[in-house]
Amino acid sequence: MIFRLVKTMRATTSLHTCRRVALALLLSWAGATSAAAQPAKPPAFKPAPKVDVSPAVQKLKSGDEGQIRAGLDDLRIAGAAAAAAAPAVADVLARGLTEPLALQAIETLGDLESSDGSAILAQYASHRTVTVRRAAIKALTRTKGAAAASALRKALGDADAQVRGNAASGLGALKAKDAVPDLFVALDHKVNEAAASIGQLCNAEQCEQLAGKLGKLPFDVVMSGLELMLFRPSSEVSEDAKIKVLGRLRELGTGEAHRFLKDVERRLVKEASPRIRQAVEQAVKATAGGSQ
Amino acid sequence: MKTVTIRILGAAALIASALSQGCASDPSRLNTFSTDWLDDSGRSIAEVQTRLRGARPSANTDLVVSVAGNDKIIGTPLGGGAQWTAKHALDVRPIIAGGVVVVSGGNEVAALDATSGKKLWARPTGGLPLVGAGDDGNLTALSLSRGAGSTLLIVGRDGSVKRQIETDKTLGDPEVVGGVVFVPWANQYVSAIDAASGDEIGRVTIRDKVSRALTIGGTLYFGELAFIRFDDKISQSSRGGASRVALPSRELPGTPRLLVPGTEKVPPAANARDRDRLFGRPSGEATPLAIDSGRFYASYYRLILGLEAQRGNLTWVHTHPHDFIGGEAVTGGLVLCDEEGKIVALDAQTGQVSMEKSVGEPIKSCVVQADTFQAPKAATPGPSLSQQITDAVTVREATLATAQRLLLRELATLEDESATKTLIDIASDPRSVPVLVADARAALATRKNGAGYMLAALGKHYDFLHDVLRSPPVGPIAAALAAMKDPKAPPLLAAQLLDPQITDDDVKQAAAALALIGTEKEMPQLKQFFAMYRGTAPSDEVAVAAGSVAEAMLRIDPKGSRPIVEAAAKDSMTVPVTRARLEALLAATPEKGGDKPAAGEKPSAGDKPATKTKK
Numbered sequence: 036m037i038f039r040l041v042k043t044m045r046a047t048t049s050l051h052t053c054r055r056v057a058l059a060l061l062l063s064w065a066g067a068t069s070a071a072a073q074p075a076k077p078p079a080f081k082p083a084p085k086v087d088v089s090p091a092v093q094k095l096k097s098g099d100e101g102q103i104r105a106g107l108d109d110l111r112i113a114g115a116a117a118a119a120a121a122p123a124v125a126d127v128l129a130r131g132l133t134e135p136l137a138l139q140a141i142e143t144l145g146d147l148e149s150s151d152g153s154a155i156l157a158q159y160a161s162h163r164t165v166t167v168r169r170a171a172i173k174a175l176t177r178t179k180g181a182a183a184a185s186a187l188r189k190a191l192g193d194a195d196a197q198v199r200g201n202a203a204s205g206l207g208a209l210k211a212k213d214a215v216p217d218l219f220v221a222l223d224h225k226v227n228e229a230a231a232s233i234g235q236l237c238n239a240e241q242c243e244q245l246a247g248k249l250g251k252l253p254f255d256v257v258m259s260g261l262e263l264m265l266f267r268p269s270s271e272v273s274e275d276a277k278i279k280v281l282g283r284l285r286e287l288g289t290g291e292a293h294r295f296l297k298d299v300e301r302r303l304v305k306e307a308s309p310r311i312r313q314a315v316e317q318a319v320k321a322t323a324g325g326s327q
Numbered sequence: 328m329k330t331v332t333i334r335i336l337g338a339a340a341l342i343a344s345a346l347s348q349g350c351a352s353d354p355s356r357l358n359t360f361s362t363d364w365l366d367d368s369g370r371s372i373a374e375v376q377t378r379l380r381g382a383r384p385s386a387n388t389d390l391v392v393s394v395a396g397n398d399k400i401i402g403t404p405l406g407g408g409a410q411w412t413a414k415h416a417l418d419v420r421p422i423i424a425g426g427v428v429v430v431s432g433g434n435e436v437a438a439l440d441a442t443s444g445k446k447l448w449a450r451p452t453g454g455l456p457l458v459g460a461g462d463d464g465n466l467t468a469l470s471l472s473r474g475a476g477s478t479l480l481i482v483g484r485d486g487s488v489k490r491q492i493e494t495d496k497t498l499g500d501p502e503v504v505g506g507v508v509f510v511p512w513a514n515q516y517v518s519a520i521d522a523a524s525g526d527e528i529g530r531v532t533i534r535d536k537v538s539r540a541l542t543i544g545g546t547l548y549f550g551e552l553a554f555i556r557f558d559d560k561i562s563q564s565s566r567g568g569a570s571r572v573a574l575p576s577r578e579l580p581g582t583p584r585l586l587v588p589g590t591e592k593v594p595p596a597a598n599a600r601d602r603d604r605l606f607g608r609p610s611g612e613a614t615p616l617a618i619d620s621g622r623f624y625a626s627y628y629r630l631i632l633g634l635e636a637q638r639g640n641l642t643w644v645h646t647h648p649h650d651f652i653g654g655e656a657v658t659g660g661l662v663l664c665d666e667e668g669k670i671v672a673l674d675a676q677t678g679q680v681s682m683e684k685s686v687g688e689p690i691k692s693c694v695v696q697a698d699t700f701q702a703p704k705a706a707t708p709g710p711s712l713s714q715q716i717t718d719a720v721t722v723r724e725a726t727l728a729t730a731q732r733l734l735l736r737e738l739a740t741l742e743d744e745s746a747t748k749t750l751i752d753i754a755s756d757p758r759s760v761p762v763l764v765a766d767a768r769a770a771l772a773t774r775k776n777g778a779g780y781m782l783a784a785l786g787k788h789y790d791f792l793h794d795v796l797r798s799p800p801v802g803p804i805a806a807a808l809a810a811m812k813d814p815k816a817p818p819l820l821a822a823q824l825l826d827p828q829i830t831d832d833d834v835k836q837a838a839a840a841l842a843l844i845g846t847e848k849e850m851p852q853l854k855q856f857f858a859m860y861r862g863t864a865p866s867d868e869v870a871v872a873a874g875s876v877a878e879a880m881l882r883i884d885p886k887g888s889r890p891i892v893e894a895a896a897k898d899s900m901t902v903p904v905t906r907a908r909l910e911a912l913l914a915a916t917p918e919k920g921g922d923k924p925a926a927g928e929k930p931s932a933g934d935k936p937a938t939k940t941k942k
Contacts, residue, residue, distance in 0.1 A: 098898070100899065100900055129858060130858055131857070131858040131859065131860075131861045131862045131863075131895070131898075131900065131901075132862050132863070132900055133862045133863065133900045134862070134863040134865075136862075136900070137862070137863055158855060158859065159859070161825060161826070161827050162827060162859060162863070163827045163831075163834075163860070163865055163869060164863065164865050167863070168827065191791075191792055192789070192790040192791045192792040192793070193791060193827075194789060194791060194827075194828050199791065217792070220792045220793075221792055224791060224792055
């Protein structure tokens with residue numbers, strides 16, 4: 036029963052869901068900020084109840100392949116509630132495992148969502164086997180911490196496109212603002228996932244820089260970042276910066292720009308800033324006859 | 328056996344001649360192109376030599392003749408004079424013979440004035456292809472192929488046929504000096520035919536394959552694979568005593584030929600054989616006979632190799648923008664023409680361009696004759712040989728790969744440190760031809776200098792974001808630096824060891840090098856690698872590398888490392904290849920008393936890499 040509850044919680048904190056929730060939050064946040072001139076606090080998740088990890092840790096320390104597998108299974112089911120076991124998982128991974136077991140340990144560290152796992156995951160993020168690297172990058176996005184951000188930045192230069200893409204997305208999730216210049220380089224190297232992360236992290240100048248990619252990079256790619264940027268609270272991105280971007284879209288005047296703006300108009304919350312609302316409405320009108 | 332008919336004498340004379348030749352009983356008597364002749368120890372050719380002692384071959388026109396389009400012939404003088412153009416159907420490449428250019432096609436053969444391109448005469452050929460021509464200013468001798476035999480046609484300046492000799496022998500490229508026609512045949516004889524009488528007045532047996540007679544710089548030579556000079560030693564030819572010079576044998580790209588066999592019909596348009604040639608010029612009257620300027624040359628598409636004439640050592644490499652399709656060695660260098668119609672002279676000593684001319688349009692083929700023309704000296708000595716090779720091997724054209732491989736091997740023999748850099752550059756460049764990469768890597772591993780370039784290369788890593796799309800050649804560099812015992816290498820090698828983008832073979836070699844020269848400072852990386860790959864090695868090379876890393880660890884820190892290695896050797900999670908290596912290592916380095924783990928201490932299954940997770 037406990038495990039089912041924990042499982043449900045894990046599901047709600049999966050990366051995909053996280054992003055959807057974050058977007059919804061940002062949408063409401065943007066409106067509230069504009070209306071009340073102060074950022075609304077996102078509702079905090081209830082912390083997971085801690086579970087006793089010592090039986091699983093004992094299994095990890097056994098040195099036996101089967102026992103280690105079982106211990107990792109137990110911890111994965113417990114998820115973030117078993118974060119206390121992260122050092123033990125890191126320890127067993129650091130001693131050396133078979134590839135399947137190493138993959139399992141990496142995923143377990145991701146599920147535990149403890150920054151204690153980041154250092155060893157950073158090492159496995161440069162493993163020779165690409166599936167191991169991919170798994171490590173995904174896990175780092177969840178364990179967070181300085182080591183995670185550093186490893187993800189390094190992984191932007193990986194030979195594998197999936198590793199690069201996941202690293203770019205991860206940097207956005209980690210709010211690694213220092214990585215924005217690297218993300219721009221990645222975007223210029225067709226790491227499309229970098230656009231969304233830039234949209235989440237950019238300052239006014241960087242957001243303008245991202246908007247400058249309109250017409251140079253595929254519209255969908257750039258908009259995946261600008262969309263997130265437009266709905267960020269004004270404490271992070273000023274209304275002026277957003278209006279500049281809306282102006283860029285208006286200048287673009289294409290059908291796809293129009294459709295995008297219509298979608299933004301539809302999603303604007305009631306409390307959205309009048310300036311933003313007006314800018315969006317005008318942009319929608321101006322692009323109404325846009326080319327396809 | 329009757330071998331010759333001389334039509335011009337008429338049927339009666341022909342029968343008489345046939346009878347007299349067929350019934351000849353004196354085997355030392357010369358019957359034209361007869362095969363029952365016994366070598367006369369040089370007597371007859373000595374007589375010819377005596378007869379011609381005062382007669383020097385006429386000066387040949389220094390000229391480049393190019394073929395453009397289907398029937399356009401362009402004459403470009405190498406010295407002064409205006410370029411000329413003529414039109415004539417072509418089924419073979421034009422031949423420059425003394426002061427005429429002989430062209431053949433449309434069932435006729437014609438002579439053009441070499442200085443103006445004006446047609447001097449034309450004769451029907453019945454479609455027989457022209458294979459060779461010689462001219463002494465008064466007479467032109469033509470060799471026409473008849474399948475199983477040949478026709479030798481001797482034509483006066485007015486176009487009148489002086490002699491037409493048909494034979495079942497395959498004749499080579501003739502030359503005319505003082506009214507005597509020298510005709511190579513059967514790959515071993517040169518017959519001297521008196522143009523006035525049609526009689527064979529002398530014959531010489533050549534010990535080299537011979538199919539061409541030619542005058543160069545006022546001297547007559549016979550040859551195909553070597554040059555045999557027609558001088559007062561020619562009578563000793565059958566005994567190997569003639570003045571002879573050949574090019575030294577050495578490895579060259581393709582299968583270049585010094586002279587096209589004089590029995591071969593050469594097509595009007597250049598083909599692959601024209602892009603793969605040898606050029607050398609005999610030194611003239613000097614004794615002993617040598618190769619002019621001490622240089623011979625090999626062409627390969629757009630590369631020219633300058634080679635020392637004694638031993639064949641490479642002295643320079645010239646890289647041209649376009650493929651060379653024809654040329655000739657001249658005094659002091661080489662004249663070549665490319666497919667774009669550019670004519671260049673290269674300095675024999677430096678390979679630098681010392682003269683340039685242009686035909687003015689792209690060409691299909693060209694022939695060069697240089698009698699008195701001398702290649703000017705280049706104004707500058709040009710870059711070092713190492714740099715010249717670098718320029719040649721970094722041209723990214725698959726057609727050049729054969730020559731580039733050879734040049735890479737040459738480069739590897741140079742002491743110059745920049746050679747090491749070039750090898751690294753080729754091995755690191757994703758655009759390099761794969762075979763060149765393999766050769767460069769092999770050459771790098773044996774380098775004994777250029778460590779600075781190697782260390783700089785090791786400092787670079789694959790980086791997609793900064794367009795570094797190929798890792799440096801870590802393996803061979805590791806081998807070279809380990810052999811040099813370079814103290815700056817271990818940290819760089821350790822960093823590469825953990826880079827997932829280097830090849831498995833590079834990992835193996837880097838680990839092997841660290842087993843030799845790794846230090847205490849690299850222990851964290853060594854431990855990390857060992858722990859990470861002892862159970863997850865994706866290939867045998869990496870598994871072997873894990874073993875080498877264990878060897879390094881045991882050498883650097885035997886006490887601390889032995890328990891780790893012992894535990895890993897017993898752990899079923901360690902891959903079999905690594906485990907076998909570990910067992911062998913442990914057996915080879917017996918445990919010392921002090922190295923034993925404390926009683927009751929259970930060795931862990933491998934050590935932990937340096938992480939911050941341990942609490």
